[in-house]
Amino acid sequence: MSDTVLILGIGNVLWADEGFGVRCVEHLARNWELPDNVTLLDGGTQGLYLLPFLEEADVLIVFDAVDYGLTPGTMKIVEGDEVPQFMGAKKMSLHQTGFQDVIATATLMGYCPETLILIGCQPEELEDYGGGLRDVVAAQIEPALHVALTKLAQMGVVAKPGRTHSDLLADASIMHETYEAGRPSEEDACRIGDDRFFPAAE
Numbered sequence: 001m002s003d004t005v006l007i008l009g010i011g012n013v014l015w016a017d018e019g020f021g022v023r024c025v026e027h028l029a030r031n032w033e034l035p036d037n038v039t040l041l042d043g044g045t046q047g048l049y050l051l052p053f054l055e056e057a058d059v060l061i062v063f064d065a066v067d068y069g070l071t072p073g074t075m076k077i078v079e080g081d082e083v084p085q086f087m088g089a090k091k092m093s094l095h096q097t098g099f100q101d102v103i104a105t106a107t108l109m110g111y112c113p114e115t116l117i118l119i120g121c122q123p124e125e126l127e128d129y130g131g132g133l134r135d136v137v138a139a140q141i142e143p144a145l146h147v148a149l150t151k152l153a154q155m156g157v158v159a160k161p162g163r164t165h166s167d168l169l170a171d172a173s174i175m176h177e178t179y180e181a182g183r184p185s186e187e188d189a190c191r192i193g194d195d196r197f198f199p200a201a202e
Contacts, residue, residue: 002037005157006057006113007148008050010043010064010099013170016131017065017123022170023133024063024119024144029169032149033162040166047098054106059155060113061148062099065137066120073136077147078118086118117151119144 009025011018022042029040039057043050054060066086068076078086084103106112121144124134132138149159 002035002157003058003115003155004056005038005059005061005152005155006041006053007034007038007061008041008043008053008063010045010062012045014129016125016128017121017133017137018126019133020065020121020123020137020140021063023138024141024148026169027141028145028148029164029166031161032145032159032164034152034159034164035157038152038157038164039168040164041168042170043099044170045098048102048105050099050102051106051109054102054113055109055111057113059115059117061117061119061151063119063144063148064099064121065123065126066118068120068122070122072122072124072134073140074122075140075143075147076120076122078120080116083116083118086120115155117148119147 007025007028009021009023011021013019013022022044025040025042028034034040039053041050041053043053062083066076068074068086070076084100103112103116121137121140124136125131152159
């Protein structure tokens with residue numbers, strides 16, 4: 001019986017490079033056909049709500065923006081017991097501490113996936129509400145997918161060019177291309193936020 005694999009992107013797409021993990025999962029779904037034992041999930045900032053998904057997985061691959069203290073755009077892969085400490089060592093937002101708690105809780109309850117792989121990218125900008133990925137971070141999406149696909153192939157999980165349908169990804173309105181296409185220019189944008197996410201004035 002094949003291992004059950006969960007590929008998880010976490011982070012908040014509304015805060016610039018915080019969206020790296022979510023965008024990785026989107027790109028994977030759009031460009032690769034994965035076998036039935038692989039689940040793709042946009043975990044966003046859901047924290048403990050992700051526990052049921054971990055319970056069902058033997059292998060967990062996580063994409064995330066992680067502050068390793070390195071040059072922006074640097075990718076670093078962490079595996080096994082080291083994953084939890086990197087998820088919360090230099091907290092950038094509540095989602096990182098939240099996911100560290102998810103792993104800790106799953107471990108205590110005896111159903112943490114046996115194999116843990118974190119594919120992280122050092123962010124450049126996080127303080128831009130409504131902002132998109134910076135170029136140096138966006139450039140790491142394809143290399144990050146290559147790492148994940150290589151890890152999967154080593155486990156005997158073979159992906160083919162194509163698409164993977166998943167009901168566990170973000171709404172189409174905030175998918176990467178749509179989100180970026182609707183962005184106002186630098187001159188027009190409100191730098192304390194994105195007008196698309198402000199409530200309409202009464």
